[in-house]
Amino acid sequence: MGEIRVLTESDLRQAVGLGLEELAAVEAVYPIISSGDASMPPIMRIDVPEHNGEIDIKSAYLPGYPGIAVKLSAGFFDNPDRGLPSLGGLMVVLDSETGIPQSALFDNGYLTDLRTGLAGAVAAKHLAREGEVVMGVIGAGVQALLQFKALNLVRNVTRGLIWARRSEAARRFADELSSTTGIEFTVAENVADVLSEADVVATTTPATSPLVDASMLRPGLHITAVGSDAESKQELDAGVVMTAEVFACDSIAQSARLGELRAALDAGFDKAGAVELGQIIDASSPGRTSEDDVTVCDLTGTGAQDTAIASLAVQRCMELGLGTTIDT
Amino acid sequence: MGEIRVLTESDLRQAVGLGLEELAAVEAVYPIISSGDASMPPIMRIDVPEHNGEIDIKSAYLPGYPGIAVKLSAGFFDNPDRGLPSLGGLMVVLDSETGIPQSALFDNGYLTDLRTGLAGAVAAKHLAREGEVVMGVIGAGVQALLQFKALNLVRNVTRGLIWARRSEAARRFADELSSTTGIEFTVAENVADVLSEADVVATTTPATSPLVDASMLRPGLHITAVGSDAESKQELDAGVVMTAEVFACDSIAQSARLGELRAALDAGFDKAGAVELGQIIDASSPGRTSEDDVTVCDLTGTGAQDTAIASLAVQRCMELGLGTTIDT
Numbered sequence: 001m002g003e004i005r006v007l008t009e010s011d012l013r014q015a016v017g018l019g020l021e022e023l024a025a026v027e028a029v030y031p032i033i034s035s036g037d038a039s040m041p042p043i044m045r046i047d048v049p050e051h052n053g054e055i056d057i058k059s060a061y062l063p064g065y066p067g068i069a070v071k072l073s074a075g076f077f078d079n080p081d082r083g084l085p086s087l088g089g090l091m092v093v094l095d096s097e098t099g100i101p102q103s104a105l106f107d108n109g110y111l112t113d114l115r116t117g118l119a120g121a122v123a124a125k126h127l128a129r130e131g132e133v134v135m136g137v138i139g140a141g142v143q144a145l146l147q148f149k150a151l152n153l154v155r156n157v158t159r160g161l162i163w164a165r166r167s168e169a170a171r172r173f174a175d176e177l178s179s180t181t182g183i184e185f186t187v188a189e190n191v192a193d194v195l196s197e198a199d200v201v202a203t204t205t206p207a208t209s210p211l212v213d214a215s216m217l218r219p220g221l222h223i224t225a226v227g228s229d230a231e232s233k234q235e236l237d238a239g240v241v242m243t244a245e246v247f248a249c250d251s252i253a254q255s256a257r258l259g260e261l262r263a264a265l266d267a268g269f270d271k272a273g274a275v276e277l278g279q280i281i282d283a284s285s286p287g288r289t290s291e292d293d294v295t296v297c298d299l300t301g302t303g304a305q306d307t308a309i310a311s312l313a314v315q316r317c318m319e320l321g322l323g324t325t326i327d328t
Numbered sequence: 329m330g331e332i333r334v335l336t337e338s339d340l341r342q343a344v345g346l347g348l349e350e351l352a353a354v355e356a357v358y359p360i361i362s363s364g365d366a367s368m369p370p371i372m373r374i375d376v377p378e379h380n381g382e383i384d385i386k387s388a389y390l391p392g393y394p395g396i397a398v399k400l401s402a403g404f405f406d407n408p409d410r411g412l413p414s415l416g417g418l419m420v421v422l423d424s425e426t427g428i429p430q431s432a433l434f435d436n437g438y439l440t441d442l443r444t445g446l447a448g449a450v451a452a453k454h455l456a457r458e459g460e461v462v463m464g465v466i467g468a469g470v471q472a473l474l475q476f477k478a479l480n481l482v483r484n485v486t487r488g489l490i491w492a493r494r495s496e497a498a499r500r501f502a503d504e505l506s507s508t509t510g511i512e513f514t515v516a517e518n519v520a521d522v523l524s525e526a527d528v529v530a531t532t533t534p535a536t537s538p539l540v541d542a543s544m545l546r547p548g549l550h551i552t553a554v555g556s557d558a559e560s561k562q563e564l565d566a567g568v569v570m571t572a573e574v575f576a577c578d579s580i581a582q583s584a585r586l587g588e589l590r591a592a593l594d595a596g597f598d599k600a601g602a603v604e605l606g607q608i609i610d611a612s613s614p615g616r617t618s619e620d621d622v623t624v625c626d627l628t629g630t631g632a633q634d635t636a637i638a639s640l641a642v643q644r645c646m647e648l649g650l651g652t653t654i655d656t
Contacts, residue, residue, distance in 0.1 A: 004434055006334055008656045044372040046396060048389045051425050055396065057385060061376045068374065068383065070400055072420060074427025082426065090429045092400060092420065097379050098410065099402025101418045104432050106332055106656040324654055328336045328434040 005103040005314070007323040012107045015316035016309065018117065018149050025312045026118040027125075027281065029304040032062050033251055034278025038304050043254075052077045060303035067093040067102060069310035071303065073112060091310050101328075103314045115309040116301060117146030118153075119250065120202055120224045123297035125154035126280050127246060127288055128200045128222035132156045136198025138191060138212075138235070139205040140164035140173045143226055147202035148177065160185035161194045165205070192216045203227055203235040210263075214239035219292035228259045229300050236260045236296065238267035245293035248275050248285075250302050260298040333431040333642070335651040340435045343644035344442065344637065346477050353640045354446040355453075355609065357632040360390050361579055362606025368631050371582075380405045388631035395421040395430060397638035399631065401440060419638050431642045431651075443637040444629060445474030446481075447578065448530055448552045451625035453482035454608050455574060455616055456528045456550035460484045464526025466519060466540075466563070467533040468492035468501045471554055475530035476505065488513035489522045493533070520544045531555055531563040538591075542567030547620035556587045557628050564588045564624065566595035573621035576603050576613075578630050588626040 007015075016022050032038045040060035047054050053076035061068045073089040080086060089112065091105040105111065133155045137144045140162060151157055160183055164170035167187070174185040188194045195201060195216040203211060205227045212223065214237060223244075227235045241247050241264035249255035252274050256262055261274055277297060279285035288295050317323050335343075344350055360366045368388035375382050381404035389396045401417040408414060417440065419433040433439065461483045465472045468490060479485055488511055492498040495515070502513040516522045523529060523544040531539060533555045540551065542565060551572075555563045569575050569592035577583035580602050584590055589602055605625060607613035616623050645651050 004334070004432075006332070006432070006654055008654065039375045039377070041372050041374055044369050044385060044387070046369055046387050046389050046398075047367045048396070048424060048427070049367070050391055051427075053425075053427050055387070055389075055398070055422065055427060057372060057387070057398065059372070059374050059383070059385070061374050061383075063378055068376070070374075070383070070385065072398055072422065072429075074422060076425075076427040079426055084426055084428070088427055088429070090420065092418065092432075094383060094400065094402060096376060097381075097404075098407055098412055099376070099379075099381050099383060099404040099416055100412070101400075101416075101434060104332075104334070104420075106429060106654075108656070324652075326334055326336065326434075326652055328436070 002100060002328055004101055004326050004328050005317065005323045006326060007103060007105045007317050009106065009108045009110050011317055011322040012105060012110055012313050015320060015322060016114065016313045018153065020153060022309065022312060023118050023121055023153050025308045026115050026305055027122045029062065029308045030250065030276065030278030031282040033302060033304050034276040038062050040303050058303035058306055060307045061096060062304055062307055065307055065311055066096055067307065067311050067314060068096045069093050069307040071306040073109065091306060093310050093314055105310060105313065111309050111313060113142055113146055115305040116143060116226060116299065117150040119299050119305060120147045120226060121150035121154045123224045123277060123299065124151055124200050124222060127248065127295040127297055128155060129220050129291055132158045133199040134159045134197055136194035136201035137162045138194060138201065138203040140166060140169035141204060143204040144173065147204055147226065151200060155200065157183055159183060161188045161198055163188045163191050163194050195221065205235060206233060207235045208232050209234060210237035211235050212240055213237040214243045217243055217294050222295045225260050225296065225298045230258055234260065234263050238264040238269065240296060242269050243294065244296040246287055246295040247273060248277050248280055249298040250277055250300060252276055254300040255298045259300040330428060330656060332429055332654050332656050333645065333651045334654060335431060335433045335645050337434065337436045337438050339645055339650040340433060340438055340641050343648060343650060344641045346445065346481065348481060350637065350640060351446050351449055351481050353636045354443050354633055355450045357390065357636045358578065358604065358606030359610040361630060361632050362604040366390050366632050386631035386634055388635045389424060390632055390635055393635055393639055394424055395635065395639050395642060396424045397421050397635040399634040401437065419634060421638050421642055433638060433641065439637050439641060441470055441474055443633040444471060444554060444627065445478040447627050447633060448475045448554060449478035449482045451552045451605060451627065452479055452528050452550060455576065455623040455625055456483060457548050457619055460486045461527040462487045462525055464522035464529035465490045466522060466529065466531040468494060468497035469532060471532040472501065475532055475554060479528060483528065485511055487511060489516045489526055491516045491519050491522050523549065533563060534561060535563045536560050537562060538565035539563050540568055541565040542571040545571055545622050550623045553588050553624065553626045558586055562588065562591050566592040566597065569624060570597050571622065572624040574615055574623040575601060576605050576608055577626040578605050578628060580604055582628040583626045587628040
């Protein structure tokens with residue numbers, strides 16, 4: 001039939017990272033989602049109750065893109081007991097004109113981490129105040145690090161604050177970033193202390209009850225909520241969504257089901273008050289209209305981002321001659 | 329992280345075919361579906377309207393099975409204009425205890441063809457009359473051939489009749505089977521003529537209006553309807569479902585949405601009159617109770633079959649040392 005390019009995490013890490021072209025690739029998908037031109041079905045989930053696991057499948061066809069990525073994300077929460085990571089996954093890219101498989105990307109979740117970090121930067125680019133910013137990070141995992149690094153693509157970060165449930169992890173995070181980036185990163189006592197000083201905050205936890213409430217908001221703040229991607233998760237109290245001058249999200253349908261919009265709607269928030277990031281990017285919605293606005297962007301993660309980052313990664317790997325080609 | 333076994337269509341054709349172990353593997357899944365023990369989400373579909381294409385994703389976790397298959401089926405109906413087949417696809421198998429990807433099966437749809445052929449044999453094994461049978465085939469494609477060959481695993485086929493819209497294809501099919509199998513295969517004038525003589529009939533077309541109506545039924549007949557797997561497709565008139573003594577299907581939920589049960593329910597058929605093949609296999613439903621019963625089985629195709637055939641194929645390929653192993 002043809003040939004398949006098999007790419008490993010190592011290949012993909014060589015090919016794509018936190019760069020401006022990658023940022024532009026992720027940014028480009030939001031207006032396509034919001035215009036309704038993407039074919040992006042709801043997430044498919046296969047539960048594996050015996051092993052405390054689940055597989056989530058995301059995909060999207062974007063008109064004009066040469067490939068369609070289908071992403072399998074695995075979360076198996078007994079894995080740490082076996083010395084294995086909880087999260088993993090892979091992507092397959094099919095030719096969008098013929099449906100023929102082109103590439104298999106065994107990225108162990110790297111591309112998901114990357115496009116999620118970049119999505120936070122896209123949100124901040126369009127919603128956070130201009131100029132120098134103090135960054136706040138809630139959580140101390142991979143995504144906390146990527147949200148910080150990606151924000152530097154779009155804003156001049158002068159100082160950082162972190163709070164995490166695991167205070168030792170927060171300490172290590174702050175020490176490492178302070179020494180490697182030259183940007184002073186300090187550990188805060190609590191979430192409220194982070195919000196009292198930060199201009200841009202990324203919440204990156206698997207919290208199932210709100211960490212941020214409306215009393216912590218102050219004029220000019222921007223929050224990107226990255227953690228919630230399931231019915232059971234929530235990082236922001238409904239009052240945060242209801243108080244903010246702008247509540248944006250990557251996909252209203254997904255945020256209402258799996259993200260921060262869910263609890264807010266339950267609490268009486270009017271869905272008409274939510275806008276998609278794509279509407280702000282294409283200027284069909286104004287976004288921030290004053291220095292004092294509080295803006296929130298909830299990211300649940302979309303198959304469109306996967307198609308965008310996978311398309312760029314495959315193109316780069318082909319240019320660089322990376323991967324193994326197998327005749328099929 | 330580990331290693332991935334990449335298998336091509338050629339590897340998979342060497343590893344699995346129309347055998348009794350393959351038949352048993354497919355047969356075993358139906359009671360798991362019907363008992364509710366399988367995790368089998370609805371089919372995910374990505375539409376690609378610009379290229380007259382769609383990608384369907386099926387999957388299932390079956391307790392006790394070492395792997396979970398996720399299957400991508402591509403149907404791109406402008407492909408023949410480019411000299412390419414319309415249908416294709418691949419499967420990925422993840423370890424069911426850890427979620428870690430184990431194998432990528434670039435089968436171009438071979439495993440789907442195979443498990444669908446075997447499913448027809450499973451249906452006939454449990455529903456068709458015992459003893460020698462005359463087989464009728466409606467349609468002259470790959471699945472017509474596989475339904476015929478697979479039936480020979482479970483019944484003594486003495487003679488064959490075929491009707492297809494493309495009469496030349498029907499003629500080639502009959503000539504080839506007559507010469508290669510020694511079983512006399514003749515071309516019928518129309519569908520009614522096939523049903524007037526055949527004991528077991530497989531309908532294998534993409535028909536969007538019924539080919540078989542209740543007036544064509546005669547005592548003792550068994551029909552397996554393989555074609556309908558979409559809202560727009562239908563091979564059997566609602567009267568066939570309503571008249572048959574037994575109406576079975578692989579999955580009631582899927583048949584009601586995508587299969588022959590859909591039109592019958594619209595016409596007033598009581599869903600309680602439908603049984604799943606798994607209920608007949610595990611004897612919780614009696615199935616055929618007399619030589620004169622008319623039995624119908626509608627197969628829409630399930631992710632559970634994909635997990636079953638992929639599991640067996642991967643095991644065989646490992647035993648045979650087939651495929652390419654890539655460190656990830």
